Amino acid sequence: MIEILKQHITNRLGKLPDNVDLVVPHFEEVIAKRGDFLLQPGEVCKYVYFIVEGCLQVFVTDKNGNESTREFYIEDQWATDIFGFQNQLPATEFIRCAEPSKLLRIHFESFQQLTNAIPQFSAIYKQILEVSYNNTVYRVNTLTSMDALDRIKWMMENKPKIMARLSSKLIASYLGISAETLTRLKSKI
Amino acid sequence: MIEILKQHITNRLGKLPDNVDLVVPHFEEVIAKRGDFLLQPGEVCKYVYFIVEGCLQVFVTDKNGNESTREFYIEDQWATDIFGFQNQLPATEFIRCAEPSKLLRIHFESFQQLTNAIPQFSAIYKQILEVSYNNTVYRVNTLTSMDALDRIKWMMENKPKIMARLSSKLIASYLGISAETLTRLKSKI
DNA sequence: TTAAACTCTTGACATTTATCAAGAGCCTGG
DNA sequence: CCAGGCTCTTGATAAATGTCAAGAGTTTAA
Incomplete structure (x- = not known):
């Protein structure tokens, strides 16, 4: 599991094995089930998560309780409430596992330390x-400048993995439409 | 005009007059009329703009030619195509003056230099x-989780200056609705 | 293994928002 | 200062999307 993180970091730092070995020990493994929350509005986000396997959903709920997904993150990606994390302020979004996930997380203190040192x-x-x-x-631009059908096509082209792996309900919540509309429009493509 | 920039930077750098004097000479004054374009899709953005007076609109056009505004920037704010600027890649958005504007711009080379040096x-x-x-x-979250009326209320509370200064057409293009719908919904508040 | 809970699809209908059109008011540049 | 062009508003109508409901299929967990 740590190997994947090393790979990811090495690809970006270039071959600086010393740095990799300074960074990696600060990470901690987390195994999470589908539906587990990593963050809820009001909490202060203490971790940055690197996704080894699985999928995280970042979303909010509206006044009727419906979920709107801002972003999905999958393998080899980083997820956190960036602004809340950096400023240690309460979050406004939920982060939840959309699939069973293997994660590596780094704590705020470690993150600051590494940012300053390396x-x-x-x-x-x-x-x-x-x-x-x-x-x-x-x-923002796809949401305001495309209709629902074009957003679906956009997602099929640009997020094929997510489109294939997640439920219609989740995908609809990302596209800003109801699950029924998604079903109906997909049949028009 | 430069004084305002000095003030802005000093507020953020703390009192480090030496730094301010290193930074400020890299800026160049620009006077622009309403409707002047500072950037068009396909161009590589060469400047970061600091707004001394006026308003910039960042927007895209959809397949029917309708404009969708992603953001308005006013006095004391910075505007650029951040990603395109940093990576010197073609822009996907327009930047245009929504009002006659007094700007200070800094070139990519200078910006990189200062970022590295200070x-x-x-x-x-x-x-x-x-x-x-x-x-x-x-x-993103307001666009996906609020209906048109709530977005209007949100904007009146959070962007009162912009709401007051710009035309209905521009405000509607920010809210993701037609100008007619904006007129009608405003009368319901 | 099986009951309960979810998921997808489809239909009927309601609601929201867009589009097109027209008139009144008001900038604004030559 | 005045004509042409915006802007705002309102009406009529169309189009897009949501909501509620039901059934069939599928997954999940005790």
């Missing part, structure tokens, strides 16, 4: 932040 | 990135 680690963080921001910008 | 400048960048990301996350 410039390459800090650079990885900046890169993750920039890519996350870019994805979210894209997401 | 840790506090780098820290400001990281902070802007985190806040931008957080805002965009919030924006």
